[in-house]
Amino acid sequence: MSTMIVPTERANVAPEPTTPWRPTRKNKSISSIVFLISVVLSAAIVLLTGLAGIDGFGLALFAVFMAATIVRSFRLNQKNRKDAFVGVLIASAAVLAFFPWMSILASVILKGVRGLQPNFLVENMQFTTPDDELNMGGAAHAIIGSMLMVSIAAAITLPLGILSGVYLTEIRGRLTFLVRFVVQSMSGVPSIVAGLFIYTTFVNYTDAFSGMAGALALAVLMLPTVARTAEEVLKLVPDDLRSASYALGARQWRTSLMVVLPTVRSGLMTAAILGVARVIGETAPLLLTSLSNNSFVFNPLGGPIGSLPTYVFGLLQIGTENSINRAWTGSLVLMIVVLILFTTARYIGGKDKR
Amino acid sequence: MSISPSVQATPEARELSVIFNRADRIFRRIVTAGALTSLILLGLIGTFLFVRSAQIFNDRGLKFITGSNWTAGSGDGIIPDDFSIGPMLTGTILVSVIALVISMPLAIGGALFVEFYATPKVRKVLTTLLDLAAAIPSLIFGIWGVVFFSSYGERWSDLLNSRFGWLPFIKVQNEVFGRSPFVAGCVLASLITPIITSVSREVFSRTPRDLVDTCYALGGTRWGAIKTVVLPFGKSGVIGGAMLGLGRALGETVAVYLLLNIVFRYNFRILESEGGNIASLIALKFGEATEYELKALVAAGFVLFLLTLVVNMVAASIVERSTRRR
Numbered sequence A: 001m002s003t004m005i006v007p008t009e010r011a012n013v014a015p016e017p018t019t020p021w022r023p024t025r026k027n028k029s030i031s032s033i034v035f036l037i038s039v040v041l042s043a044a045i046v047l048l049t050g051l052a053g054i055d056g057f058g059l060a061l062f063a064v065f066m067a068a069t070i071v072r073s074f075r076l077n078q079k080n081r082k083d084a085f086v087g088v089l090i091a092s093a094a095v096l097a098f099f100p101w102m103s104i105l106a107s108v109i110l111k112g113v114r115g116l117q118p119n120f121l122v123e124n125m126q127f128t129t130p131d132d133e134l135n136m137g138g139a140a141h142a143i144i145g146s147m148l149m150v151s152i153a154a155a156i157t158l159p160l161g162i163l164s165g166v167y168l169t170e171i172r173g174r175l176t177f178l179v180r181f182v183v184q185s186m187s188g189v190p191s192i193v194a195g196l197f198i199y200t201t202f203v204n205y206t207d208a209f210s211g212m213a214g215a216l217a218l219a220v221l222m223l224p225t226v227a228r229t230a231e232e233v234l235k236l237v238p239d240d241l242r243s244a245s246y247a248l249g250a251r252q253w254r255t256s257l258m259v260v261l262p263t264v265r266s267g268l269m270t271a272a273i274l275g276v277a278r279v280i281g282e283t284a285p286l287l288l289t290s291l292s293n294n295s296f297v298f299n300p301l302g303g304p305i306g307s308l309p310t311y312v313f314g315l316l317q318i319g320t321e322n323s324i325n326r327a328w329t330g331s332l333v334l335m336i337v338v339l340i341l342f343t344t345a346r347y348i349g350g351k352d353k354r
Numbered sequence B: 001m002s003i004s005p006s007v008q009a010t011p012e013a014r015e016l017s018v019i020f021n022r023a024d025r026i027f028r029r030i031v032t033a034g035a036l037t038s039l040i041l042l043g044l045i046g047t048f049l050f051v052r053s054a055q056i057f058n059d060r061g062l063k064f065i066t067g068s069n070w071t072a073g074s075g076d077g078i079i080p081d082d083f084s085i086g087p088m089l090t091g092t093i094l095v096s097v098i099a100l101v102i103s104m105p106l107a108i109g110g111a112l113f114v115e116f117y118a119t120p121k122v123r124k125v126l127t128t129l130l131d132l133a134a135a136i137p138s139l140i141f142g143i144w145g146v147v148f149f150s151s152y153g154e155r156w157s158d159l160l161n162s163r164f165g166w167l168p169f170i171k172v173q174n175e176v177f178g179r180s181p182f183v184a185g186c187v188l189a190s191l192i193t194p195i196i197t198s199v200s201r202e203v204f205s206r207t208p209r210d211l212v213d214t215c216y217a218l219g220g221t222r223w224g225a226i227k228t229v230v231l232p233f234g235k236s237g238v239i240g241g242a243m244l245g246l247g248r249a250l251g252e253t254v255a256v257y258l259l260l261n262i263v264f265r266y267n268f269r270i271l272e273s274e275g276g277n278i279a280s281l282i283a284l285k286f287g288e289a290t291e292y293e294l295k296a297l298v299a300a301g302f303v304l305f306l307l308t309l310v311v312n313m314v315a316a317s318i319v320e321r322s323t324r325r326r
Helices: A025-048 A053-075 A078-115 A118-122 A140-171 A176-186 A191-206 A211-235 A239-247 A252-263 A265-279 A284-289 A308-318 A321-352 B022-060 B086-117 B120-135 B138-164 B181-204 B209-217 B222-250 B254-259 B278-285 B291-324
Strands: none
Touching: A025 A053, A053 A078, A053 B138, A078 A321, A078 B086, A078 B120, A078 B138, A078 B181, A078 B222, A118 A140, A118 A321, A140 A176, A140 A211, A140 A252, A140 A265, A140 A308, A140 B022, A176 A211, A176 B022, A176 B291, A191 A211, A191 A284, A191 B022, A191 B278, A191 B291, A211 A265, A211 A284, A211 B022, A239 A252, A252 A265, A252 B022, A265 A321, A265 B120, A284 A308, A284 B278, A308 A321, A308 B138, A321 B120, A321 B138, B022 B291, B086 B120, B086 B181, B086 B222, B086 B278, B086 B291, B120 B181, B138 B181, B138 B254, B181 B222, B181 B254, B209 B222, B222 B291, B254 B278, B278 B291
16 A cells, blocks of 8 residues: 555645736836926926927836836846836837826716706706707707617517527527627627618608607617626526526426526616616717607607717707807716716626626 | 545536426427517617618629719609718728727726726725716717817817828818818717726626735736736737727717817818718718618618628627627
């Protein structure tokens, strides 16, 4: 009998990972001081030379900080010098990648908040021209139109999306791969093509532009998002739950409908919300299906209907000062709606995952 | 031989054999039917667009793709209808390529920064911001582009023209720099950067942690680890993300419509204020189109549909493959 080394309890405990390569506190404070000095220097450059504006400042900051980094890295070996150099490049790329989006957020809030008065949310544009003062007229008709179309779209898409999620995770039939692939590539169908499709079918057959047509176009765009999110959510259901249900004698349909789906109820809500957030700002398909309208329309089959995106788009075309201000306010409302939907989805979605 | 207790093997899970009864079969059929709607829908989109525009393809053949005019006839036959999408097709590709070229380095840098340079707290915030940015409607990018960005775009164009004017695709004929493919491409770039960054970050985050740590343990720098482990590992995912972004850029309507002078002439000079893409052509001409012109617009939409479908299918298969394995 050979002797064996029996692994002891202690040997199984992995040591806490340490990260000796991370910069020390001293390194960090030196870096931030260098960065601050670069900021001051580049501000001076912008004030004293021809370089101007926020883009000029960014360029100066990049150049100065890069120079400082290269000078500082002279004491290092080549490998670390390269690392420092690339580090600055990557950080600058990140700043540039996030900058437009921060700028959009700031300008939408700053320019839109002026027109965000009570009348904007309760009045319509029936008796107001876009050029009137901002305390007249509003976008209530557009908000109602958007809500109407998006709700219809959600009501159509949610069941279909859930069904395809269930197919992909529970049934796993022969077409699983194909369905997943089609859903993936359908999410890239340009929004204007969806609009064109509904135009050639629904609008042509009913012979009228309507909110219903707009809703159908939005549904085409919404379906992939809902289906994909539903699949992701259903994947999180532990298999033990299904096994337990089978072990208790439940059939597949009971397992799916009464065990699996209820478990992810809030996740499916997330899917619906993300779908809504995806389409609420879509302009192009609505230009071909629901057109726009300046007064309240509550009937989805009652002809052209207003919506937030087409409202903003129309105002931008007019291009006078007040109309552009209105457009900013419309964008602000749109952005707030998207933010609210998104945070709600995060909040609800976080509940399932433990 | 003794088997130490710590290597006791857990028994393999037994294969479940399920017998479906009638209720099950009905359930499965309903679900399958529901799942097939997306398949059918995609087929219907293609079919209907093609059927409605078949007359155009029949009448004009390949000239629809290559010709460079979009003239509505006078109706009495004196000026014949002449519809083709050549400049718009090249314009679509030009603007999207500009957007992709600008956004790729930013997206890769951004993703690397979020995943490997930011502290965990910052990473969480940035990831949320990224997801949010990808959800902001393109209309808002459009209005931002028109009101805020275009003055910067013009200044940069002016600068580019005076420094690099000797390059054939940068040279301009008249020095009006607004509403050019370059400006539209910049705004499209800011639109697709969050998408590409998001996908790339996701792929980078799947790099096996041990490999990266091994790199550090061998004395490698952060850039060394990124170059030797992270980038090779995430390459296909990044390409897939780029294709997704490209698909989005190819089909973008509103932002291009607002930021580009739509002119029917082949133009490859990126600073010249003329260009266009198929989607914005449809939005522009739809309102006052004649019946025959509408068919031509549907035909243009069909071409766009095929173009984006191919790009997206390639993207979907790449992303699927590179995020599946763990």
